[in-house]
Amino acid sequence: MWKSYGSGDAAVTALAGVSVEFEREHFTAIMGPSGSGKSTLMHCLAGLDDVTDGEVWIGDTKVTGLNDKGLTELRRDQVGFVFQQFNLLPTLTAEENITLPLAIGGRKVDRAWFDTVIDTVGLRDRLTHRPTQLSGGQQQRVACARALVSRPEVVFADEPTGNLDSKSGAEVLGFLQKSAREFGQTIVMVTHDPNAASYADRVIFLADGKIVNEILDPTADAVLETMKHLDTAVGVS
Amino acid sequence: MLRATLKSLLSRKIRLVLSALAVVLGVMFVAGSFVLTDTLDRSFSNLFSNIYSGTDVSVTAKAKANAAGTVPASVVDEVRGVDGVAKAQGQVNGSARPIGKNGKVMTTAGAPRLGASWVDGDSQLEMRDGTGPKADNEVAIGAFLASTGGFKVGDDIELITLQPKQKFKVVGIYGFPGGRDSLGGELITSFTEPVAQQLMLGEKGVYTDINVTAAGGVAQDQLRDRVSAKLGSDYEAKTGAQLAKDQADQIAEGLKFFNYILLAFAGIALFVGIFIILNTFSIIVAQRTRELALLRSMGASRGQVMGSVVLEAFVIGLIASVVGLGAGYGVGALLANFFATFGGGSLQLASVQLPLSAVISSFSVGLVVTMVAAVMPALRASRIAPVAAMREAATPDRPLTRPTVAGAVILAAGGAAMAFGFTNQSLALIFGGVMAAFVGVALLTPLVSKPMVSLIGRLLSWSMPGVLGRRNSARNPRRTAITAAALMVGIALITGVSVVLTSATASITKLSDTQIKSDLIIAGEQANDGGSATFTTDVLDRMKSTSGVKSVVGWANDGALINDEQYWVAAVTDVDAMREQFGLQTKSGTIAPLREDQVGVSEERATEKNLSVSSTMKVQLSRGEPKTYTVAFIWAKTPVMQGVVLPSDAIKNLRIPQLGNAFVQVVPGQSVVDVQKRIEPLFADNPEISVQDRSAFTKQQTSQFDTVLLMIQILLALAILIAVLGVINTLALSVIERTRELGLLRAIGMKRAQVMRMITVESIVISVFGAVLGLAVGSALGVATVAALKDQGITEFAFPWLQMGQYLVVAAVVGVIAAILPAIRAARLNVLDAIAYE
Known part of the structure; x- marks a missing residue:
């Protein structure tokens, strides 16, 4: 994949030939310093942004070249999102937020699966609450439950713990890890927190729009080491 | 601070244009009404100076009861004997209604259908064809009557006067100086003098007035005084100049009606406009909370923050006044031209000018309305604490206690004013009471908006976009309420009038069915030119x-x-x-x-x-x-x-x-x-007389209410149009405010069509809410009026259910139309930009 913004002399390259596969039923983290292109990578993977050159596939669907309608349906049916903040609609209850993608698509809620997800995130007694009545951690867990409830091909999480304290963050990350391991949910998470990345099965390191390294079954220390190395290697503090 | 204000003004052009439009429309009608009256006043002054240019003094009998009496022929001779009189001519004027070639009595758009006595050598007439009438069965007719009725010299013409229709022969057709067919769209027929006396006045040997021409060197008022002295107190002599002025003044008095209609347009437009501007400024202040707090934390005083909002209002008011004044000049000129040619009339229009009164009233009205509307939001802006700059933008809902109490008090005051106005027959008090009642209801509206909106919304929330639209409209009760209240005003006024007219119809029908035992009713057409059958x-x-x-x-x-x-x-x-x-x-x-x-x-x-x-x-x-x-x-x-x-x-x-x-x-x-x-x-x-059975007669009598209602509906369509601008404005501002939410919805797979449906549902909910409020308030106003008119014979309460249903449908349609632009805007949002939007 290549992605550049602007044209001619003013062109900025965000992705400079990234080739990457994400294994099904695995939890993959994308790491890199600010400006490394990790968010752009995720946006392109999820069909929120288009690539300048190259192709993106999710499962059997070729994302590149889909029109707005195709992309919308892809996002609705095959992709789940967890953003850093502002994940929930303030007018809907937690339950309504969770089932929102299904409601938009006019699909029925699989009650058994819904119950499983709810119990795993531990939100059963919070279902009728509005987002403003939930803590940040609870809100993020609702967002996770929403991403999972439609059983998408892949869940993209963009700095899901960026705005949380460490305890709430750990709960969210534990849930994502569990989803991949127990429910076989494919998850791709963008983060700059080595500790968060350590929950993943695999970590990909990005710098200057290129993949520069990867670690399988990472620990926080290993990730930190690699990051330091990365920073000195590319000269970014 | 000034620069910051102007910058922020420029950055929100569209929404300010939308709210300024309401002021522009209001100012336009104010200016238009002044331009129109000014132009017509001068045109009629010119017209009557022309008509009376050949009259030095005119003599009439002093009024008995409601009609001027007639002048006997002997008085004409007396006047001839007055020193300084060159000529004294008795004239006859009255009503003569011609029957057209289709057998129907010809009508005009308000100009009279006149019968007059023929005077040979009248300098005010120009013979076009044929001669003046010589025999009793001959007439000469005005060129305008000839052209509209298709009459030529030699044709027969039937005329209704005090006598039933009689047949005459057209022997001449005449016009007026300057090549005009008529002076002001009138249909005129000239008879020989004895015939005119018999048919117009009912007896021979009498005249309507005497037209006196002065001998050389005798001034008009000098001659008038001599004639008066001679004739005594039974007769009245007036100079031609005085007569021209009197007639022009009388017309001007009649034209005030148009003025009032236009000013009523303006008043309603501006009243509704206040709601919209108030709402726009409230939303803008809310959205700018952090920006204003930042200014405060950098040392701007409360007064400066408030001043910046008021200044913004001033600039908008100024621009709206200028645009409105320009548009009003156009409207005034257009209406004057329309008036001059209406019904084929040939009023020569004086040049259209911009009177100073139009300029002054336009600017004062435009500026005052805008600034008044901005006061509350400005006060709120000045109360923003500097620390708000550091907080999340979301401000908690303020409690509704104060507006509710204020609303109840104002509503009660309005009700009392209305009641007092009805008992004392004071239109100003009634009108003020109604306006106060509207303000009171508007203040109470946020309180009912949540339950009402969720009730209305339930009908539309069969799908997720519908549910979201409904919830969004319930989200900010104040905003929804004030937007709906703007729509309420127009619909309440229409409903109120409808209730009164329907009740009146029901009362009349009941009265005629139960009290009147006549089986047939013979009635003549009522004409507004004094020539009733x-x-x-x-x-x-x-x-x-x-x-x-x-x-x-x-x-x-x-x-x-x-x-x-x-x-x-x-x-x-x-x-x-x-x-x-x-x-x-x-x-x-x-x-x-x-x-x-x-x-x-x-x-x-x-x-x-x-x-x-x-x-x-x-x-x-x-x-x-x-x-x-x-x-x-x-x-x-x-x-x-x-x-x-x-x-x-x-x-x-x-x-x-x-x-x-x-x-x-x-x-x-x-x-x-x-x-x-x-x-x-x-x-x-006598084709103007109809024989009807009782129910047909009642229907005919009440059918005039339908015309009144139609006119008022047209008038108030304007108020609704302005309210639509308000709905568009609110929705557009909401879309901007909820950019991130829309981005999120699109990110998790909501289609563009669904986004549009969501906005449309929100719009329909607001509009229907406004309509329901309007129907409720209007019914209350109507019932109160009917109760007050009980002594005037309106004894029955009746509701125009069908019309009320139609208004509701109109409101829903209005909602759909108002949603179009904001919905397109929302659907076009770039997903990535939207979720990154700060």
Whole structure:
């Protein structure tokens, strides 16, 4: 994949030939310093942004070249999102937020699966609450439950713990890890927190729009080491 | 601070343009009305100066009752003898309604249908074809009548005057100086003098007025004084200049009606505009909380923050006033031109100018309205704490206690003002009360908005976008409420008027069904040019002898001076028939045929004037000398009729000594339709008179309400249009505010069409909410008015359910239309930009 913004002399390259596969039923983290292109990578993977050159596939669907309608349906049916903040609609209850993608698509809620997800995130007694009545951690867990409830091909999480304290963050990350391991949910998470990345099965390191390294079954220390190395290697503090 | 204000103004052009539009429309009507009246006033002054350019002095008889009396021929001779008089010409003027080639009586758009006496060598006329009338059956007609009616010299023309239709031969066609076909769209026919006297005035040897020309060197007022001195106090002499001014003033008085309509437009537009501007500024202040707090934390004072918002309002008001003034000039010119050519009239328009009054009123109205609307938001802006800059943007909902209490107080005050206004017949108080009631309701609206909105929204929330739209509209009760309240005003006014008119119709229908026992009603067309249709009393005698007729009462109305006070009186031909057909009950005396010096009086009038049987009163009719009448009977209160009834002998002294109505009772068991068919031929030569059964007559009488309603609906469509601007504005601002939410929805797979549906549902909910409020408030206003008018004979309450349903549908449609632009904007949001939007 290549992605550049602007044209001619003013062109900025965000992705400079990234080739990457994400294994099904695995939890993959994308790491890199600010400006490394990790968010752009995720946006392109999820069909929120288009690539300048190259192709993106999710499962059997070729994302590149889909029109707005195709992309919308892809996002609705095959992709789940967890953003850093502002994940929930303030007018809907937690339950309504969770089932929102299904409601938009006019699909029925699989009650058994819904119950499983709810119990795993531990939100059963919070279902009728509005987002403003939930803590940040609870809100993020609702967002996770929403991403999972439609059983998408892949869940993209963009700095899901960026705005949380460490305890709430750990709960969210534990849930994502569990989803991949127990429910076989494919998850791709963008983060700059080595500790968060350590929950993943695999970590990909990005710098200057290129993949520069990867670690399988990472620990926080290993990730930190690699990051330091990365920073000195590319000269970014 | 000034720079910051102007910068922020420029950055929100579109939403400010939308709110300024309401002010522009209001100012446009204010300016337009001033330009129109100014132009027409000057045009009519010119017109009448022209008409009276050949008149130095005009002589008329002093008014008796409501009509100027006639001038006998002997007075003309007297005037001729006055020193300095070059020429004195008796003139006759009256009503003559021509019948067109299609057999129907010709009508105008308000200009008179005149009959006049022909004067050879009249300098005010230009002969186009043929000659003046010489024989009794000849007429010359105005070129405008000739062209609209398709009459040529040699054609026959039928005319209705005081007499039923008569046939004349057109021997000449004339125009007016300057090549004009008419002076102002009138249809004029000139007869020979004796014929004109007989047909216009009812007797020979009398004139309407005398046109006096001064000899060289004699000034107009000098001559007037000499003529006055000669004729004494029974006659009135006026100079041509004075006459021209009087007539122009009279027209100007009549034109005030247009002025009032335009100013009413303006008032409603501006009133609704205040709601919209208030809302826009509130939303903008809310959205700028962090920005304003930042200014505060950098040391801007409260006054500066408030000043910045007020200054913004000032700039908007200024621009809106300028644009409105320009548009108003255009509207005024357009209306003046329309007026000048309306109905084929040929009023020569004076140049359209921009009077100073238009400029002053436009700017003061535009600026005041905008600034008043911005005061509350400005105050709120000044109260933003500097620390708000550091907080999340979301401000908690403020409690609704204060607006609710204020709303209740204002509503109560408005109600009291209305009640007081009704009892004291003060239109200003009623109007002010209604406006205050609107403000009060608007303040109370946020309180009901949550339950109401969720109720209305439930009908539309069968899908997720619908649910979201409904929830969004319930989200900010104040904003939804004030947007809906703007729509409420228009719909409430229409509904109120509808309720009153429907109730009036129901009351009249009930009255005619239960109280009136007349089977057939004979009535003439009511014309607004003073030429209402009448028929002679001998037709009445023939009706009486028609088989199947049980009783007939003929009716003639006119103004009269009773003990020197102006009253409307009726002379009737048969008191017994009247009592029987109108179900009159005796209060005192005996309701029996009146002698020549007796009158009957209603209970209301008797109480008011402290009359009892055998009281006397001095009555001056349009003709004849004052006469003393004795009260013979007093009839008990009834909604059917009140006032004073004169004996049939008085008919000959009325301005038009003929009957306007007749009521027929059919012999029981006889077919009303058959009798109607036997009576109709009696009026064959009088096409303006119709014979109708009771229900048809009632329908015809109440059908005029439909016209009134239609006019008001058109008027108030403007208020609704402005309210639509408000809905668009609110939605557009909401879309901006919820950019991130929309981004999120799109990110998790909401389609563009679904986004549009969501916005549309929100819009429909707001609009329908406004309509429901309007229907409720309007019904309350209507019921209050009907209750207040109970003594005027509106005894029934009736609701125009069908119309109310239509208004609701209109509101829903309005909602859909208002949603179009904001919905497109929302659907076009770039997902990635939206979720990154700060």
